[in-house]
Amino acid sequence: MQANDWQTSFSAFLHELPSELHEVCQQNWQRYYRATLEQHYILPKEIKFLQALWRLLAFSDYAASIFIKFVDYPERIYQTLLYPTMDNWQDFANDINDINTLMDALRYYRQYHMVRILWRDLLQLDSFIQHVQALTALADSVIQIAVIKLYQWLSEEWGRPQxxxxxxxxxxxxxxxxxxxxxxxxxxxxxxxxxxPHSGATVGKERAITNEQFFTKLGQQLIKVLSEVTKDGFVFRVDMRLRPHGQSGSLVMNYSALESYYQYQGRDWERYALIKSRVITGQKADAERFVALLQPFVYRRYLDYSAFAALREMKELVNSEIKRRNKEKDLKLGNGGIRQIEFLAQAIQLLRGGQEPQFREQNLLTVLSLIAKAKYISQEEYLQLHDAYIFLRQAEHRIQMMHDTQTHALPKEKIDRMRLAYMMGFSDEKSFKKTLKHHTSNVARQFNRISATPNTEIYIAALSSPAHYKLLWTELHDKESSIEILQKIGYVDAQSIWDQLRLFKDSHLIQSLKNQAALRLDSVMPALLVLLSKEKNASLLLNRMLQLLRSIVRRSAYLALLIEKPQVLKYLINICGKSEWILTQICLYPVLLDELLNPPSWKEMTSKSHMTQILNERLQRIAANDLEAQMEHLRQFKLGCFLSLAAHELLAKESIEVAKPLSDITEVILEQVYHLSLAFMIEHYQIQEPVESIMEQIPFGIVAYGNLGAQELNYASDLDLVFLFDTDDKNKVLQGKVVLTPAEFSLRLAQRIIHMLNVPTATGVLYDVDVRLRPGGSAGLLVSHVQAYQNYLYQHAWTWEYQALVKARCIIGPESLQEKFSTCRINVLSVERLNVTLARDIQQMRDKMYEHRNHLKQIDLKSMPGGIADIEFIVQYLVLRYAHDYPALLNTRSTTHLLQQLGKMNLLASNKAHQLIIIYNQFQIHLRRQILKVEMNGHTPTLNVERAIVEKMWQEIFPVAR
Incomplete structure (x- = not known):
């Protein structure tokens, strides 16, 4: 090919480039063209090929140097450039028989594919994600190839390690x-x-060496093969400084030694580093075992707010390094650079990853999207970080592409600055720098916000004597001086405060704390004393907060939470001061702190569909066969929701209705328990039929009685459940590990559901379940066919069972079964009843309940005369008496709604119905406050007036003496 054949096209091409790039493009082209002539290589004449080649030569001196050495590479690469795959390794692997020929082959392989990846990027054939994935795949492949060869050669010399x-x-x-x-x-x-994996020794040769010696030799050779500079350069520089003990540590350690190191000596920065750990050689089982080994060190089981302290330490180290090496304008280390995006994402990973497994992800862009999806950053913040990361990484790569140099700094040479701007899509350097500043400013703002040092002096600084609060905690041994200070700063009962503080500080628990936990407690206590100093009931509040601290102090990450978020301490004092029950729950299950501090909004909590979505998302993150994790998440979800609803109720300025949300959340949980139990049954019994087919052929349902049926649940309600199934096919069986009839399958499914609800775990019991309302009570079948259930109600049920049926509601099951239950309930409750008999039966049932409660010494607002049960019995009596003539009464189950209906229908005087509604709601609020152990201004209201009103109405409706 003659020069004049391409000269015109080349001149036209140059006019498309900035003038600053003309000379370097010409020089690289001339050098390459001379090389083709010297090596007697005939270039293709295709103009598209030449234009693509010229573009590459204009921007990358590195690519030019490779092509000058291997003049056929451009044509070879261009022929496959449109296909994002690597060439077969065997094309480069001929005659490999020792470490030297392996080194040569790997270098050829690497150079060829690096230029190919570079070329695809400059021609915009790859997205950024595809680009870095290709580079990763190249590195993975050369490491895997080298390990296979080196392992084989060492085994031939020393035997195979076992x-x-x-x-x-x-x-x-x-x-x-x-x-x-x-x-x-x-x-x-x-x-x-x-x-x-394991220690041992080699076998198969006369001379044996230990596995550690074998793999140390292999590791040394691998580093040499990859990183030693030869006439053909290197493959990859290898950095081993992140291994245990760094450069002074053993080159290779077995799994047991690694586990021991990370358990006892691992440091916070290593947790950040290991987030991205990925096994690239060995079998899948080896990788899984390594991940399981690291997971407890990297991702703590609780919410790990200590990650932010580690983030700040790393931030300071990086800042010091930046100043020392003059890296302020570095794309990676500079302010608003790549490293800050990584640290920001990793801090949230370490904080959340123990509780939320989806965050155990190595790829940063994937992590950012997950963080945004979980709403830990806003969509706007996510887009800013995402776009900044892509921009910065692309700029970083294109700087490196020019000369294959490991740099993250903006180029100093004018020609390279122009190259960078043009490769990034800008017509001049000024426009590029303006966009760069926009992205780094967004990153720096978000990073500084999340890594800001918490102001633990926020409360102390506002007072006249900030030193007093620190001295109070550090100098408690001086009783007189401490009590004097306590009095001066506002504590009325200074003696009691000092006594509690001294007892707490001198306890074995506090004295035996590790240094980090003790230091964190020293930061928390002054802030706590500040907040309590202005409280009227400071002694009680301190007692409760010390209870809380006792339960969390050994897991100092919870103390880190109080340090990271000083406002949390104030919130906890407020909410634990209002409810001892909330305090008790947090002390028993500190993991609930995050649930309480980051609750859904009231609007979200009262949306059943929203809560269903939240629970679905949580459970989808758990392996399908991990029953323990499923049950823990269900319990945490329930307790978290109940705590959040309690907090909403206690902190609300006006009365809010929580019984319906409590019931909805319970139904959401039961729906999940049902589906999880059904999936377990299918897997455990190896049933081949799909879930949908089983649900259709053997309809199974759960009927809620009592408070859940009426949607009147409180924080301590147990669940009154009855299980039904329905199938007309008497010959139907499910084939699997064993043959199950519909009745057997339904029975075992019900048992599984009860097990998931009742079994205690680390987070307690999900719900206490009472199944005694089933036909025949405790002696009856656990699961009834819907027809047998109906027959029982018609032929054998007692009046109290009809009372219970008033509140009953089928909450889980196919529509056909729900319709059958609803029809059965309406038909049974609509039967005309003899009033005298009905009234007598209900009075006798009430008397028995009194006697039973008296015997158990369980007299409470629910069961005492004139209490909640009296109102419910009145309503149930009126429904059973009038449902035959007023079927609309059976459309609702709630006591207050039924009272409204009875008043509207004049079956109960409207003023009395209204009065009972008010009293019933008062009783329910009072009962919930009793459950929550709310302080009621130093005394417990007796509600005697309200109870007397109910008693009087009872006597009017049931004139027969008890």
Missing amino acids: NEKGQEQPFIVIALGKLGGKELNFSSDIDLIFTY
Whole structure:
């Protein structure tokens, strides 16, 4: 090909480039063209090929140097450029028989594919994600190839490494950093850790060495193969400093040694580093075992607010390094740079990952999207971080593409600055820098917000003597001086306060705290004393807050929460001061702190569909066969919701209705328990039929009686449940591990549901379940066929069972079964009844209940004369008496709604119905406050007036003496 054949096209191409790039493009082209002539290589004449080649030569001196050496590469690469796949390794692997030929082959392979990846990026054939994935795949492949070869050669020399059981041991390479996250830089170190499962020795040769010696040799050779600079350069620079003990540590450790190190010596920065750990050699089982080994160290089971303290320490280290090395304008380390985006995301991962497994993800862009989806950052913040990360990483890569240098700094040479601006899509350097500043400003603002040092002096600084509060905690041994200070700063009962503080501080629990926990407690206590100093009931509040501290102090990450969010301390004092029940729940299950501090809004909590969605999302993050995690999440969800509703109720300025939301949340949970139990049955019994088919052929339902049926649940209600099934096919069976009839399947399904509700876990019992309202009571079948259930109600039921049926509601089951139950209930309750007999039966039932409660010494607002049960019995009596003539009464189950209906129909005087509604609501509020153990201004209201009104109405409606 003659020069004049391409000269015209080349001149036209140059006019498309900025004038600053003309000279470098010409120089690189001339150097390459001379090389083709010297090597007698004939270039293709296709103009599109040449234009693509010229574009590459204009921007990358590195690519030019590779093409000058291998003049056929441009044509070879261009022929496959449109396909985002790597060439077969075997094309580069001919005659590999020792470490030197392996090194040569890997370098050829790497150079070829690096230029190919570079070229695809400059021609905009790859998205950024595809681009870094290609770089990652290249690194993974060369490591895997090298390990296979080196393992083979070492085994031929020393034998194969085995454990004590004779099982061959693999060499496990762990990728961290960008390689671990599948987001590798163009010119980057690769951060690696080497490990192997078990200790042992090699077998098969006369001379045996230990597994540690074998894998140390392999690791040393792998580093040499990848990073040693030869006439053809290197493959990847290998950084092993992230291994245990850093440069002074063993090159290779087995799983047991790694686990021991991270358990006893692991540091916070290592947790950040290990977030991105990814196994790239060995079998799937080896990778799974390594992940399980690391998980307790990286992701704590609780919400780990200590991650932010570690973030600030790392921030200071990075800032010091930036100043020392003059890196203020570095795209990676500078203010608003790549590292700040990474730290921000990783801090949230460490905080949440123990509780929310979806955050255990290596790739940063994936993590950012998950954080936004979970609403820990806003959509606007997510888009800012996402766009900034893409922009910064693309700029970083294109700087590195110019010369294949490991740099993150903006170029100093004018020609390279122009290259960068043009590659990034800008016509001049000024426009590029303006956009760069926009992105870094967004990142810096968000990073500074999340990494800001918490103002634990926020309350102290507002007072006249801030030093007093610190001295109170640190100098408690000086009783007289401490009590004097306590009095001066506002404590009325200073002696009691001092006594409590001294007892708490001198306790074995506090004296035995590890240093980090003790330091965090020293930060919390002064703020606590500030907040309590102006409270009227300071002694009681301090007692409760010390109870809370006792329950969380050994898990100092919870103390870190109080330090990170000083306003939380004030909120806890407020809510625990209002309810001892809330305090008790938090002390028993500190994991609920986050639920309480980040509750759904009232609007969200009162939306059944929204709460269903939240619970679905939580359970989808858990493995389908992880029953323990499922039950824990269900319990945490329930307790968190109940605590949040209690907080809403106690802090609301006006009375709010919580019985319906409590009932809705319970139904949401029961729906999940049903589906989880059904899935368990299918898997456990190896039933081949799909879920939908089983649900259709064997309709199964749960009927809620009592408070849940009437949607009148309180915080301590148990669940009165009855289980039904319905099938007309007497020959129907389910084939699996065993053959199950519909009745057997339904029975075992019901037992499974009860087990999931009743079994105690680390977070307690989900619900106490009472199934004695089923036909035949405790002696009856746990699950009834719907027809047998109906027959029982018609032929054998007692009046009290009809009373219970007034509140009954089928809450789970196919529409056909729900309709059958509803029809059965209406028909049974609509039967005309003899009034005298009905009244006598209800009075006798009430008397028996009194006697039973008296015997158990359980006289409470529900069961005492004139209490809640009296109102409910009155309503149930009137419904049973009049339902035959007024079927509309059976359309509702709520006591207050039935009272409204009875008043409207003049079946009860409207003024009396209204009065009972008010009293019933008062009783329910009072009962909930009793459950929550709310302080009621130093005394417990007797509600004697209200009870007397109910008693009087009872006597009017039931004139027969009790």
